[in-house]
Amino acid sequence: MVVTRSGTTCAQSSSSDESAKKRKSNPDVPEMVDTFRGWESDKQTNFVKGLLGEMCHEQHWQIDAALRPYLMRDFISALPEYVSEQILSYLDAKSLCSADMVSKRWREIISNGHLWRKLLIRNANTLDIWQRLGKRRGWIHHLHGRAEFGSDYYKELFPKIVQDLKMSNDMWREGKLNLRKIDCASHDSKGVYCLQYDDEKIVSGLRDNTIKVWDLNSLKNTMTLMGHTGSVLCMQYDENIIITGSSDASIRIWDVKTGEPIHMLIHHCDAVLHLRFQDGIMVSCSKDRTIAVWTMSGNPQNIVMKHALVGHRAAVNVVDFDEKYIVSASGDRTIKVWGTETCEFIRTLTGHTRGIACLQYHGNLVVSGSSDCTIKLWDIEVGAILRTLDGHEELVRCIRFDNHRIVSGAYDGKIKVWDLQAALDPRTPVKDLCIRTISEHRGRVFRLQFDEFQIVSSSHDDTIVIFDFLSPHDYYSDFQHVRKTHTYSETSSLDLSESDTTLRRLGSANSLDSLDDSS
Secondary structure (H helix, E strand, C coil): CEECCCCCEECCCCCHHHHHHHHHHCCCCCCHHHHHHCCCHHHHHHHHHHHHHHCCHHHHHHHHHHHHHHHCCCHHHHCCHHHHHHHHCCCCHHHHHHHHCCCHHHHHHHHHCCHHHHHHHHHHHHCHHHHHHHHHHCHHHHHCCECCCCHHHHHHHHHHHHHHHHHHHHHCCCCCCEEEEEECCCCCCCCEEEEEECCCEEEEEECCCEEEEEECCCCCEEEEEECCCCCEEEEEECCCEEEEEECCCEEEEEECCCCCEEEEEECCCCCEEEEEEECCEEEEEECCCEEEEEEECCCHHHEEEEEEEECCCCCEEEEEECCCEEEEEECCCEEEEEECCCCCEEEEEECCCCCEEEEEEECCEEEEEECCCEEEEEECCCCEEEEEEECCCCCEEEEEECCCEEEEEECCCEEEEEEHHHHHCCCCCHHHCEEEEEECCCCCEEEEEECCCEEEEEECCCEEEEEECCCCCCCCHHHHHHCCCCCCCCECCCCCCCCCCCCCHHHCCECCCCCCCCC
16 A cells, blocks of 8 residues: 555555556656655655755755645535534634635535624624614614524624724714703702613702603603602612612612612711612712711612721712722812721822812722812822823813723813823823813713713703714615525524613712702
């Protein structure tokens, strides 16, 4: 037995006529090849190794290039189709697009396996921005259940989504905003101190002592909660309860679905200015200069005060926390850091020249706004100021940030959008930090919250304004021709059960009774 150049094993009984035909088709092959073909496999290999040892480096490169085509194997086509589908399903969009152009067989495997549709489902399950865009644009419904269209539909849908996301990102810097406004129509005391929203509703706390719930689509008032005897200064809700704090010094718990009062907590001896809750812990702060740490069980009736944190020399205007730190800011111009588990004081951050009105804490970053009209970025671990942002003309009342942007609202009635990554780079010129200023409110901006496609803000002018950054262009109407009537038996694994109502838990509302008339 001998081994041919193609690697297949054949009998050594090849006739001289066959060898003559091969030499005739390739006259450059010398007579010694016939001798080589007659050797056993081991002898052939050793002979070639010996030849390689006699060659120079340049010849080795030429041999390497000549060998590559013989060593390449199309394992995707050779494997069982279900195995090939599984391998290709791990590709990202760019790699899947390249794989689609390798050969007809590869394209057939991608099409039969509905891999473009599976990639869309994977992104919608793992990326919040894809899921929210899909709900806004309507294409996410095509990922439920059985495939409605042919593979080409989902293949062309993918770049449309990417383009839509890019244009929406550009809208943050320029472009005409789509504005929607809610007039809260308060009778006596006007002003919306706090808010939080999800995909279906906006919940707001008002100066007239009420909590009002609004339908996000129709902007109609669907529920009004009454019980506080002072302005509702802060609030947060989840899928079960709403917790509110008021200038009447009480904290109240409500059923988020019915609006029925569940429980009332009395601890602070002055206005409750801010509160946050998550993972079985609630932290509240007050004009009485203290911070209260509460433990929460599954029953809203069983919220118990665990620790009182004392150290600030003026009203504590805002708190934020995670599993490691509790961070508080006060009218005494300082930010204090406490251990979440031990409630022990750790350090003080100083740098603002006037009282601090708002902050957000996430990871190692704290971003704060002050009545000195500045915004400061801090490294919480070392207490260092990373950057100071100037631009507002009056007190910076509310601030939020994500991985890309900082959005701030101030008493000058303006909302400013800042480039977070640029702000963290000390080489970035000051002129490149603020990417947009929005002047729509006619009064002080009290509260804001945002996601990738909108800012929702409230003001002393008794309005809630929704600024929509979603591109007005419909990227999905011009490729309807690629839809096919084929349906497939495969059921998708899209899991949207936990995020049909995407709560912005980090967006708990805050207010500053020490800076506002909250009568």
